[in-house]
Amino acid sequence: MNIGNIVLPKTACLAPMAGVTDRAFREICKEMGSCYLVGELASSKGLTYGQGKTKELLGVTDMERPIAVQIFGDDPLIMAKAAELAMTFSPDIIDINMGCPAPKVNKSGGGSALMKNPPLAGEITREVVRAVPVPVTVKFRKGWDENSVNAVEFAKIMEANGAAAVTIHGRTRQQFYAPSADWSIIKAVKESVSIPVIGNGDVNSVESCIAMYEQTGCDLVMIGRAAQGNPWIFKRIDHYMKTGEILPAPTVEERVAVLREHVRRICEYKGEHTGMREARKHAAWYLKGFNGAASLRRRSGELMVYDDLIRLTDEILELQ
Numbered sequence: 001m002n003i004g005n006i007v008l009p010k011t012a013c014l015a016p017m018a019g020v021t022d023r024a025f026r027e028i029c030k031e032m033g034s035c036y037l038v039g040e041l042a043s044s045k046g047l048t049y050g051q052g053k054t055k056e057l058l059g060v061t062d063m064e065r066p067i068a069v070q071i072f073g074d075d076p077l078i079m080a081k082a083a084e085l086a087m088t089f090s091p092d093i094i095d096i097n098m099g100c101p102a103p104k105v106n107k108s109g110g111g112s113a114l115m116k117n118p119p120l121a122g123e124i125t126r127e128v129v130r131a132v133p134v135p136v137t138v139k140f141r142k143g144w145d146e147n148s149v150n151a152v153e154f155a156k157i158m159e160a161n162g163a164a165a166v167t168i169h170g171r172t173r174q175q176f177y178a179p180s181a182d183w184s185i186i187k188a189v190k191e192s193v194s195i196p197v198i199g200n201g202d203v204n205s206v207e208s209c210i211a212m213y214e215q216t217g218c219d220l221v222m223i224g225r226a227a228q229g230n231p232w233i234f235k236r237i238d239h240y241m242k243t244g245e246i247l248p249a250p251t252v253e254e255r256v257a258v259l260r261e262h263v264r265r266i267c268e269y270k271g272e273h274t275g276m277r278e279a280r281k282h283a284a285w286y287l288k289g290f291n292g293a294a295s296l297r298r299r300s301g302e303l304m305v306y307d308d309l310i311r312l313t314d315e316i317l318e319l320q
């Protein structure tokens, strides 16, 4: 499929996850086969007020291409200005977040709150499209709640206002992240627009990725939580799509090697002090399912320096 003139293979891509999909994790997923990346969401107001932290979120490197940066907000002109500023980081695509359920984001009218105001959402998309030379995409949900499911109407409005593609997460805002996603809404959106549709929600294996393609007809599958501690999901999907074969699960040695490299990069990009604090959750995810997982998880939470990770994983290699 194409987003503007960017061609993406029908494999799978990493979903944006604030606090998780930083440069280190995006690079690891890219190397494993994620065909496309989206940065962590950044506030349009933070950007236009020149907050350093917001800018940190938007940096992209050439190896991550094609990559989108994602912005949120509720004011069309501030969003357009923020998109223009975001272009100084040279993203390939600007993605607008209209799906985030966090009260902090919704309170100001941004994220999924825009699903309650489709005309305003359309205006935001139109102004952002007008402001930047790259394709603009929109990520949203099934609706605000079960009484106001409007993803189909919403997708049509985004298309009419110039969106080059849409991503749909098959849950309402009120559902946050559970129970299971409704893939029939992804199919309904796909059938109602001519721009590409990226399907998202609960894909956690090669089999469920194929099932989402078959059941929804979507153009690309996006994977979030199932990639945490498990970037191999992209390699397995990529390999299956190219060969029809299912790869064996990664060995303990492979999992340890990728965890170490992932954390090494977090420390390289953020410094060891901040990096190791952020690495703790990733380590706990990678170590899920290992012998003695509960104690490993607890010890992951106590990692202070990179050498602690090396010692912990040396023990794992001896034990497994």
Ligand SMILES: Cc1cc2nc3c(=O)[nH]c(=O)nc-3n(C[C@H](O)[C@H](O)[C@H](O)COP(=O)(O)O)c2cc1C
Pocket (backbone or CB within 6 Å): 015, 016, 017, 018, 019, 020, 039, 040, 041, 070, 097, 099, 100, 139, 169, 177, 200, 201, 202, 203, 222, 223, 224, 225, 226
């Ligand atoms: C910790 C976390 C952070 C997230 N942050 C973002 C974000 O910054 N932008 C966004 O569009 N979606 C965000 N999401 C939603 C995911 O992109 C995705 O839509 C959702 O997790 C459903 O996909 P999954 O079932 O594959 O996890 C986040 C989800 C999680 C769990």
